[in-house]
Amino acid sequence: MHRITTLSTATALFALTGTNALAECPTGSDKKDGITLAQNTPFFMRSDFKSTPDGFVEQRVMEVGSATRSTMALCRHGLVMSGEHSPSGHVEITFIEAETRQVGECSFEVWNVTSSLKDRGGTGAVFLMAYAPELDLVLAASATDADGNQTPVYAYQWAGKTAEIGE
Structure with a gap:
């Protein structure tokens, strides 16, 4: 069993590249036992996702740098990022296109969408x-400024079943 932890970015890179070939690509049904997504750069x-009766939990x-931060969020749907379900506003989702996205050795069909939080x-x-x-x-998100310029927020580079790598 392999473990992905937050020892350091260099250690994490080694852990992710060493684990990729041994883990199976997750499917939607794996969320009940846990799906792990991670990026190094x-x-x-590292995000661990697990189904709950009300949606899913993300840890x-x-x-x-030298700062480590842990968060946990309950999500009702994957398109509504943490904190977006505020009673004082709303979220608008617009479909752009469908494509295949590579995350490590796994391929996933994705919908590229814009999410406007107002x-x-x-x-x-x-x-x-x-x-x-x-x-x-x-699997990836970029912030869009008023001029349409994109600033990457995150893009997962590895995907696996949480049970196969340890928690």
Whole structure:
């Protein structure tokens, strides 16, 4: 059994590349036991997703420089990122195109969508997201500024079943 932890970015890179060939690619049915997605650059981030009666839980660990941050969120749907379900505003999702996205050795059909988060006054943020409907998870996201320029937020580089790598 392999473990992916937040020891350091260099250690994480070794752990991810060494584990890729041994783990099976996850499917939507694997979320009941857990799906793990991770990236190494530009910073280390590991997210573990597990089904709940109300949707799914995401437990995320990020290591940026020497700082490590852990978060946990309950999500009702993969297209609504943590904190977006506020009673003071709304989310608009617009479909752009479908394509296949490679995450490590796994291929997933994704819908590229824009997600506009708006408060009651109409201001907010816009994200371009690669949503994998089979997994009900966002595999990559970029923030879009007022001029349409994209700034990457994250893009997972490895996918696997949590039980195969350890928690």
